[in-house]
Amino acid sequence: MGVKLLLEKAQVEGIRSYEVYRREGGYRAAEKALKTMAPDAVTEEVKKSGLRGRGGAGFPAGMKWSFLAKPEGIPRHLVCNADESEPGTFKDRYLMEFLPHLLIEGLLISSYALGSNATYIYIRGEYAWIPDILEQAIGEAKANGWLGKNILGTGFDCEIYVQRGGGAYICGEETALIESLEGKRGNPRIKPPFPAVKGVWDRPTVVNNVETLAAVVPIINMGGDEYAKIGVGRSTGTKLISACGNINKPGVFEIDMTISVEEFIYSDEYCGGIKNGKRLKACIPGGSSVPILPANLLLKTAKGETRYMNYESLSDGGFATGSMMGSGGFIVLDEDQCVVKNTYTLARFYRHESCGQCSPCREGTGWMEKILKNIDSGKGKMSDIDLLWDIQRKIEGNTICPLGDAAAWPVAAAIRHFRDEFEWHVKNPQECVTRNYGLAHYADPLEVVG
Amino acid sequence: MPEEKKLFKVTIDNITVEVEPGTTILNAARQIGGEVTPPAMCYYSKLKNSGGKCRTCLVEVAAGSTADPRPMPKLVASCRTTVMDGMIVKSITSERVLDARAGVVEFLLLNHPLDCPICDQAGECHLQDLSYEHGKEGTRYEFNRRTFKKHDLGDYIQLHMTRCILCYRCVFTADQLTAKRVHGVLDRGDHAEIATYIEKSLDNDFIGNVIDVCPVGALTDKTFRFKNRVWFTKPVDAHRDCSKCCGEVQLWMRGDEVFRVTARKDEWGEIKDSSKGSTGWICNECRFEKKEAKDWVIEGPTKVSRHSVISQGHYVNVVKPKETLPDVMGGRAPKLLMNIHNVSEVNRPDIELSKIDGPAHSDDFKK
Numbered sequence: 056m057g058v059k060l061l062l063e064k065a066q067v068e069g070i071r072s073y074e075v076y077r078r079e080g081g082y083r084a085a086e087k088a089l090k091t092m093a094p095d096a097v098t099e100e101v102k103k104s105g106l107r108g109r110g111g112a113g114f115p116a117g118m119k120w121s122f123l124a125k126p127e128g129i130p131r132h133l134v135c136n137a138d139e140s141e142p143g144t145f146k147d148r149y150l151m152e153f154l155p156h157l158l159i160e161g162l163l164i165s166s167y168a169l170g171s172n173a174t175y176i177y178i179r180g181e182y183a184w185i186p187d188i189l190e191q192a193i194g195e196a197k198a199n200g201w202l203g204k205n206i207l208g209t210g211f212d213c214e215i216y217v218q219r220g221g222g223a224y225i226c227g228e229e230t231a232l233i234e235s236l237e238g239k240r241g242n243p244r245i246k247p248p249f250p251a252v253k254g255v256w257d258r259p260t261v262v263n264n265v266e267t268l269a270a271v272v273p274i275i276n277m278g279g280d281e282y283a284k285i286g287v288g289r290s291t292g293t294k295l296i297s298a299c300g301n302i303n304k305p306g307v308f309e310i311d312m313t314i315s316v317e318e319f320i321y322s323d324e325y326c327g328g329i330k331n332g333k334r335l336k337a338c339i340p341g342g343s344s345v346p347i348l349p350a351n352l353l354l355k356t357a358k359g360e361t362r363y364m365n366y367e368s369l370s371d372g373g374f375a376t377g378s379m380m381g382s383g384g385f386i387v388l389d390e391d392q393c394v395v396k397n398t399y400t401l402a403r404f405y406r407h408e409s410c411g412q413c414s415p416c417r418e419g420t421g422w423m424e425k426i427l428k429n430i431d432s433g434k435g436k437m438s439d440i441d442l443l444w445d446i447q448r449k450i451e452g453n454t455i456c457p458l459g460d461a462a463a464w465p466v467a468a469a470i471r472h473f474r475d476e477f478e479w480h481v482k483n484p485q486e487c488v489t490r491n492y493g494l495a496h497y498a499d500p501l502e503v504v505g
Numbered sequence: 506m507p508e509e510k511k512l513f514k515v516t517i518d519n520i521t522v523e524v525e526p527g528t529t530i531l532n533a534a535r536q537i538g539g540e541v542t543p544p545a546m547c548y549y550s551k552l553k554n555s556g557g558k559c560r561t562c563l564v565e566v567a568a569g570s571t572a573d574p575r576p577m578p579k580l581v582a583s584c585r586t587t588v589m590d591g592m593i594v595k596s597i598t599s600e601r602v603l604d605a606r607a608g609v610v611e612f613l614l615l616n617h618p619l620d621c622p623i624c625d626q627a628g629e630c631h632l633q634d635l636s637y638e639h640g641k642e643g644t645r646y647e648f649n650r651r652t653f654k655k656h657d658l659g660d661y662i663q664l665h666m667t668r669c670i671l672c673y674r675c676v677f678t679a680d681q682l683t684a685k686r687v688h689g690v691l692d693r694g695d696h697a698e699i700a701t702y703i704e705k706s707l708d709n710d711f712i713g714n715v716i717d718v719c720p721v722g723a724l725t726d727k728t729f730r731f732k733n734r735v736w737f738t739k740p741v742d743a744h745r746d747c748s749k750c751c752g753e754v755q756l757w758m759r760g761d762e763v764f765r766v767t768a769r770k771d772e773w774g775e776i777k778d779s780s781k782g783s784t785g786w787i788c789n790e791c792r793f794e795k796k797e798a799k800d801w802v803i804e805g806p807t808k809v810s811r812h813s814v815i816s817q818g819h820y821v822n823v824v825k826p827k828e829t830l831p832d833v834m835g836g837r838a839p840k841l842l843m844n845i846h847n848v849s850e851v852n853r854p855d856i857e858l859s860k861i862d863g864p865a866h867s868d869d870f871k872k
Contacts (some may be wrong), residue, residue, distance in 0.1 A: 101850070240690065245557035245585050409696030411671060412559045413692070418612035421695040425648045442645055449608030452579045453560055 057311040057324075058285055060273040060293045061266070065153050071188065073195035076156040082201060084275035085287040088164045089209050090122040092275075097168035101271060103279030105291035108279035109146075109229075110136060110264035111342060111382040112165040112457075115364050122251040122258040123216045132255045134236065135162055137185075140228040141342035142404055143384030149263035149307040151178075151185050154269070155192035159215065160266040164275055169261055177232050180222030189217050200305050223471060224408035228456045229262040231410065240411045242393045243456035264382075266295055286312040290365035294380070296325075300338075300387035303327035311367035316340070317354045319364050320387065337473075340369055341381020342403050342462030342499065346468030347394065348378050370408055393491045394476050399427040405462035409470045416459040419450040423466055430477060433484030440477050444470055456458035513590040517541055517564075518598045530583035531562055535773065540594050544606075544635050546613070546671035548584035550775055551784045552663040554582035555677050556753055559670065559686050561611045561635060565602050580605055586623050603639075610640045616650045616695065617721075618667050626722030628735040631774060632670065653698055658688065659706030661713060661727050661793045666698050669723035675699065675715035682786060683709040699723070710749055713792040717768050717776055728793050729765040733757075740809060743801035750787040751779035755807055756798070763796045771809070 071076040076082070077183045088097050102117030123131060133181020135158070139147040158176075166174045178186055193215050196202045203211045218236055220226045225478055226235045230244035233255050270292060283291045290312040299305045302320065304327035310319065319325045320335065335350040354362060357376035362368050366380045388397065406420040423446050429435045444496055447463035447470075452461070470477060480487040512523040517534050517542045524533045532550065543564055556562075562584045566577040571591025580602060583594070585597035612634060621627040621773045653666035664760055671690065679686040687708075688701045701707070707715075707721030716724050738757040745752045757765040768776040768787045786855070795801065832836060848854045853870050861869050 146576065225693070231685060245582065293693075406694060409694040411692070412673075412695045414609055414612045415560055415561050417695050417697070418615045422612075422646065449605065449612070453605050453608070454565060455557060455560075455582075464856065 057309065059309050060270055060282075060285075061150065061154070061295060062156065062307070062309045065149075070153065071155060071192070073156060073192070074153075075198060077199075082160055084272045085160050085163050085201060086364070087209065088275050089167055089207050089211060094168045094170060095434055097164060097275065098186065099269075100274055100279035101168070103500075104274045105279075105289060106267065106270055106274060106282070107290070107366065108264060109266035109270070109383070110389075111141070111344075111379075113380060115462065116263060116267050118441070119170060119251070119263070120261060121251070123261055124252045125170070126259070130172060130258055131170050132258055132260045132312050133162065133166050133169050133174045134232065134255065134259055135174070135176040135265055135268055136227060136229065136232055136262050137176050137182070137265050137305060138223075139233060139265070139382075140179055140181075140222075140224040140227050140408075141382050143299055143339065143340045143386040144297055145299075146176035146307050146380045146383055147298045148182060148185065148294065149297070150265055151182075152188060155188050156196065156264055157269050157272055158189070159196050159201070161194050161271045161353065162215055163206075164271050165263070166215075167211055167259075170214050171216065173263075174213060175236060176215065176217045177226070178217060178219055179226070180220045186217045186219055188472055190434065193217070205393065209423055213501050223410075224404075225410045225456070225458060227435075231456065232262060233260065237375055242410050243458075245455055256268060262442065264496075269323050279366040287363070288367055290367060290380075294364075294383055296364070296385050298385040298387065300385075301330045301392065302387050310364055312363070314364055315354075316362045316364055316369075319385075326385075326387065329387065331391050333391065336390045336392060337388045339378075339384070339386040339388075339465070340364075341379045342384035343386070343404065344457075344464055345379040345381040346374055346377075346398075346464050347388075347472065349470070349472045350501045352376050352472070365418055374464070375471070377467070390493065391491060393431075394469055394473040395427070395431050395480050395487075395492075398466055399424070399431045402462070403466045403505060404426045405458065409458060409462070413459070414453045415450045416454045416462065419459070420448050420462045422446055423462070427466070430480050431487075433480065433482075433487050434483045435477075437478065437481050439481070440470060440474065486495075513588050513592075515588040515590075515592045515594065517594045518596050522531055526586060526587075528588055528589075530564060530566075530581070530586050530588055531556075533566075533588050534583065534594075534596065538772075541582050543596050544638065545584055545773075546631055546632075546635065546670060547674060549674050550665050550773075551675070552674060552718070553681060554837060555672075555674055557582045559613065559672055559822040561606060561639075563602060563605050563609070565595040565599040566592060567595050567599075577751050583633075606639050607641065611644070613629070613670050614640060614644065615646050616667075616668070618650060618652070619667070623731075624668065624735035625725045625730055625735075626668075626719075630722060631720035642703070644869075651695060656700070656704060657706070657727070658701065659712075661707055661789065662707060662716060663730065664699060665723050665725065665726050665727050666700070667723075668721050669699055670721055671697055671699070672720055674718040674720065675724060677708075679707070679712065682711045682714060685709075707744040710788045711786055712792070713789045714776070715784050716767065717770070718751050720774070726765060726793070728796065729757075733759060733764045733817070737767075742769065742804040742807050744804065745791065745795065745801050747788060748789060751781055751785050751787070751828075752791060753779045753785050754787055754791055754801070756799070756801060756803070762796055763798055763801075766792050837841055 064070050064079050098120045105112045106116045108116055162174050202213055223241050225231045226241040229242045229483045231241040235241035239266050250260040285292050293309050293311050295307055295309055297307050310324050321328045337349050338353045339347045356362050356371045369378055369380045372378045402424040406424040409420045411417040426439050426443055447466045450459045451463040476492045479492050513526050514523055515533050520537050522536050543562035546559035547563045559831045563580040565580055568574040631777045656664040658664050658815045676689055687705050690697050699719030716726050738759045741758050743756045743758045754766050755769050768785050771777045777785050847859050
């Protein structure tokens with residue numbers, strides 16, 4: 056049984072309400088931070104903890120906080136990014152739905168550290184019922200003196216507002232989120248200036264993921280150094296993984312980043328193995344935009360070492376033979392799944408969600424989708440595979456925001472690792488619509504293709 | 506002199522210039538001029554916040570600055586990246602840049618209808634220039650191009666969204682020039698479109714300027730549509746006393762007839778500053794209603810320096826070579842691609858074609 060810091064109390068009856076949360080030791084960290092620590096000391100603890108952003112990029116949170124510009128007389132803001140729209144990722148939803156007070160407490164401590172008197176939760180439009188849960192929690196916290204004016208007599212004022220998004224993936228990109236929060240069209244801004252200097256209403260802003268902010272609570276409770284001892288290397292603390300796909304036990308799991316991928320998939324404590332006794336074919340380990348890995352490269356790195364569920368190990372080998380931790384959306388594909396169809400589905404998503412601001416992403420995502428649709432339905436040509444490769448190469452890195460990269464990586468990885476499956480689709484136009492390519496050599500964990 | 510010390514040295518394709526701090530790479534490159542300057546489809550120096558969207562101006566930064574000479578990992582949009590002292594930039598000397606630029610041109614042309622033969626912008630179209638310079642001869646796109654219905658934005662402007670490359674320039678123009686913007690970008694991704702949502706007319710004295718800033722033929726002047734090709738008309742500088750704008754314009758004339766009135770543009774296709782110092786935006790009255798030569802005080806022909814076909818016949822700085830072809834070819838006579846005969850081997854070889862008055866006709870062979 057791994058360490059549980061965030062979901063420890065998730066199963067307690069009535070934990071959603073303030074009374075139960077408080078009884079279970081809630082708001083202890085907020086009390087400690089506000090009463091006994093200076094704002095900079097809180098930032099220092101977060102820095103010491105080595106907490107990395109849980110939204111996908113894995114940027115150290117403490118470092119991000121210390122970049123925040125602090126000019127005199129200009130308000131600063133903290134924005135909680137709850138626009139969790141990455142296909143396969145649903146950890147923030149779980150956290151907000153079952154432990155709303157944990158997020159509120161994390162927000163309060165972080166707002167105190169950053170000096171934000173108005174803090175926003177930007178939540179995706181599709182989570183239609185969660186804002187009510189959060190607003191109720193905010194109301195309870197306010198009634199008990201945890202929000203509002205002069206909190207705990209420290210002179211610190213803080214209000215938390217919930218802002219519903221319109222349901223756009225792109226608004227999960229921090230600058231697009233800021234634009235949307237300001238009431239504008241959710242187009243990513245061109246950086247620099249970074250939000251730490253000019254964010255919401257041109258004021259210094261920190262945008263953090265729900266899980267990152269919730270993780271501040273255990274960090275303050277146990278101290279940054281203690282928190283850093285959990286996990287391995289630069290992957291400290293615990294991480295929520297939302298596992299889905301062809302597994303026996305889909306759901307949200309808290310892991311301490313020392314377990315191996317194999318254990319995560321096959322252990323009964325976590326995913327519980329592949330559904331219906333099938334074999335593992337491939338896996339997207341960190342949300343739809345990270346590269347897909349065939350089973351052999353997923354369980355072992357190209358060097359033959361065991362792959363672990365942490366930032367470094369998952370990205371071992373770069374994009375050639377590795378992937379990314381991403382946002383923790385763990386999508387498992389069994390032997391019956393078609394990688395081409397899967398890639399087409401993802402391409403369709405990115406085409407739909409591209410904001411249309413910069414040309415490579417606007418035009419390229421649609422083009423890739425159309426080609427993949429052709430290949431998937433048996434109308435593809437051999438040259439289409441190379442064309443896809445060329446298109447993704449011209450999108451990647453040439454766009455304003457990471458959505459272009461996110462659209463390019465899955466296609467690139469699918470072609471890199473499953474080229475024979477694409478070729479089979481082209482060569483067997485009739486057969487590919489009626490049956491799947493099958494396993495070939497992907498599912499054999501012992502054989503590592505270099 | 507403390508002011509001089511402030512200048513930043515930046516090297517673009519091995520040419521070093523000194524520019525003011527805060528200058529963008531693109532503007533520094535424009536000071537050098539020529540091929541080094543990255544093309545820009547969405548950036549417009551006269552519009553705040555424009556740029557960064559089309560990605561045609563991507564350049565490689567080989568060294569960030571003297572203080573921090575690390576290269577930037579990604580290609581950067583030169584129109585929105587400011588220079589640092591000692592920055593080394595690669596534009597046309599970088600394979601990566603040329604590759605990315607070719608990619609962007611391909612993306613921009615992907616859904617573009619390429620209806621240049623019936624497009625009023627042809628001849629002064631930035632996308633045409635860009636595709637001549639960086640594009641490929643064919644397309645790899647095998648699907649239907651997206652189309653939109655044509656919209657009338659009031660009595661004077663027509664929106665042909667199919668041609669649009671979503672540079673957002675017209676949106677910025679309406680934002681920054683007029684009191685209330687009624688058009689914008691609807692939808693997202695490849696079905697994003699410039700629209701007024703419910704067909705509304707753009708009704709503002711300065712809204713005509715969106716035609717001038719449009720890099721393609723998406724926004725065209727309805728008083729000029731299909732009247733003439735731009736390369737048949739001659740640009741002439743003219744002015745009039747206008748209470749609303751600077752009144753300094755370019756008339757596009759053929760003979761004595763004024764076909765079109767536009768603002769004056771510089772060598773980058775952007776509206777020039779007027780003699781009063783501010784940007785020379787012109788009002789709708791000057792643009793659409795004063796279509797007679799007598800309305801204007803004509804200053805003289807405009808110097809056309811860059812735009813492709815408008816400058817036909819105006820060869821600026823062209824030196825006629827002194828050598829004849831045999832000189833260049835080491836004494837050999839040039840081999841003509843087309844074999845021109847002076848007798849017809851098919852009809853009557855005894856008739857020498859050059860003796861026939863005018864073009865040969867069947868009657869000539871019946872004699």
